[in-house]
Amino acid sequence: MATTTHTTVLHPGYGFLRSLVRTYKSARKPIETMQESMARFQGTYAVNLGMMRVIATQDPGLIEHVLKNNHRNYQKSSIQTDYLGRFLGRGLLTANGDYWLKQRRLIQPGFHMDKIQALYGIMENTVNRFLHNFPAGTIDIYPLMHRLAFDMVIDTLFNVDVPAEKRTQLGSFISEVQEFVIKDVRQPYNRWWFRLSGEMSANLKKAEGARDVIRFLIRQRTATNTRHNDLLDMLLDARYEDNGEAMTESQVIDEILILLIAGHETTANALSWSLYLLAHNRAELLTLRNATAALTLNEVVMNPALSAVIKESMRLYPPAWISDRVALEDDVYNNYVIPKGTVIVSFYYGLHRDPKHWQAAQTFQPARFLGEGEKSTKKIFYPFGAGPRLCIGNNFAMAEMCIFLQAFLKQFDVHPGNTTPVIRPLVTLRPDRVELRIQNV
Numbered sequence: 051m052a053t054t055t056h057t058t059v060l061h062p063g064y065g066f067l068r069s070l071v072r073t074y075k076s077a078r079k080p081i082e083t084m085q086e087s088m089a090r091f092q093g094t095y096a097v098n099l100g101m102m103r104v105i106a107t108q109d110p111g112l113i114e115h116v117l118k119n120n121h122r123n124y125q126k127s128s129i130q131t132d133y134l135g136r137f138l139g140r141g142l143l144t145a146n147g148d149y150w151l152k153q154r155r156l157i158q159p160g161f162h163m164d165k166i167q168a169l170y171g172i173m174e175n176t177v178n179r180f181l182h183n184f185p186a187g188t189i190d191i192y193p194l195m196h197r198l199a200f201d202m203v204i205d206t207l208f209n210v211d212v213p214a215e216k217r218t219q220l221g222s223f224i225s226e227v228q229e230f231v232i233k234d235v236r237q238p239y240n241r242w243w244f245r246l247s248g249e250m251s252a253n254l255k256k257a258e259g260a261r262d263v264i265r266f267l268i269r270q271r272t273a274t275n276t277r278h279n280d281l282l283d284m285l286l287d288a289r290y291e292d293n294g295e296a297m298t299e300s301q302v303i304d305e306i307l308i309l310l311i312a313g314h315e316t317t318a319n320a321l322s323w324s325l326y327l328l329a330h331n332r333a334e335l336l337t338l339r340n341a342t343a344a345l346t347l348n349e350v351v352m353n354p355a356l357s358a359v360i361k362e363s364m365r366l367y368p369p370a371w372i373s374d375r376v377a378l379e380d381d382v383y384n385n386y387v388i389p390k391g392t393v394i395v396s397f398y399y400g401l402h403r404d405p406k407h408w409q410a411a412q413t414f415q416p417a418r419f420l421g422e423g424e425k426s427t428k429k430i431f432y433p434f435g436a437g438p439r440l441c442i443g444n445n446f447a448m449a450e451m452c453i454f455l456q457a458f459l460k461q462f463d464v465h466p467g468n469t470t471p472v473i474r475p476l477v478t479l480r481p482d483r484v485e486l487r488i489q490n491v
Contacts, residue, residue: 063096108400118437124375139304160284209280316369
């Protein structure tokens with residue numbers, strides 16, 4: 051490796067040809083390929099793709115350095131800002147720099163704990179309506195969790211009856227476009243074909259159709275001039291500090307698309323894995339049911355046992371299983387130079403299962419997130435990211451998941467099914483099928 055007077059440039063890893071082979075393999079089995087490389091290079095390694103240099107890591111110190119300690123030197127890569135931004139617009143998830151900071155300051159107050167308390171009742175009503183027709187038997191619960199999470203975000207965004215066809219259109223957009231974006235990112239050598247075959251334009255058309263649906267709902271709200279105490283009211287009421295102006299209609303649509311894809315896909319995944327893990331850990335399920343059966347709504351949201359189960363599920367199956375940042379200027383971490391332009395890939399899935407940091411790392415132990423034990427997880431647990439770009443909806447997500455889990459366990463029992471879920475690492479860590487046996491209590 052090249053050296054300087056005081057530091058070593060980059061981490062050990064793969065040369066150019068080997069990097070190309072690993073990239074092709076990673077497109078097919080990303081988690082397995084990264085785990086193999088992490089084990090070989092003790093948790094951090096470099097990939098050489100010619101003009102593009104990548105450092106992949108599950109080192110909690112480096113992740114903390116990039117996301118928090120020196121966050122000003124790192125921004126999201128073009129994979130999120132450009133590729134995903136083509137379909138979702140320029141919202142909190144896809145923006146960088148001054149514009150992102152301006153939007154964050156505008157929207158964040160609407161997600162403070164005292165603000166989202168007003169949404170608990172909406173969440174509870176959505177859950178109760180959903181569970182009223184919940185099927186018993188051996189079923190794949192992922193599509194049901196997907197529908198619930200989507201209804202939850204739609205109901206809290208638009209506290210009105212959204213027509214079924216418009217719900218379906220938005221749901222299809224989120225699922226189908228996410229799969230295409232990941233395919234486009236992982237198969238850059240096929241990008242010419244995606245354009246020639248019309249697949250790119252077809253997905254862009256779906257994105258525009260989703261924007262039309264949201265535009266219709268916004269204009270319906272502004273035309274009636276009625277209040278519904280939902281997230282749409284919050285977005286329409288928000289005013290910039292410097293000029294007191296509201297967001298344009300296009301900006302509101304961008305932010306709603308971000309909330310839709312970030313706010314329901316991750317929740318569906320986390321709830322599916324939570325039920326799967328509880329089904330396979332009977333003692334934990336019974337303990338949780340007994341401890342939470344008689345709680346009030348506000349007590350449910352704040353309950354540490356519910357929170358611990360969800361957090362342990364997100365440790366083993368983090369919905370946001372990976373993220374990336376680009377170095378804006380040269381940087382140094384632990385005697386390694388990180389040149390300007392280097393992409394840092396944080397592998398949360400690997401860190402969350404690393405036996406160097408977690409005792410019995412592969413086992414489901416919610417108690418590790420209770421009491422004093424939770425403090426030791428602070429710098430090795432990233433279910434919602436960290437630093438200034440910590441997920442703005444983290445409190446919202448935890449509230450809706452706690453409300454569902456408590457209500458579900460009061461009414462239903464859950465046992466293992468006949469198959470093991472297959473992990474599908476897309477933008478989020480989606481399970482392919484979560485077959486469980488559901489019974490009424």
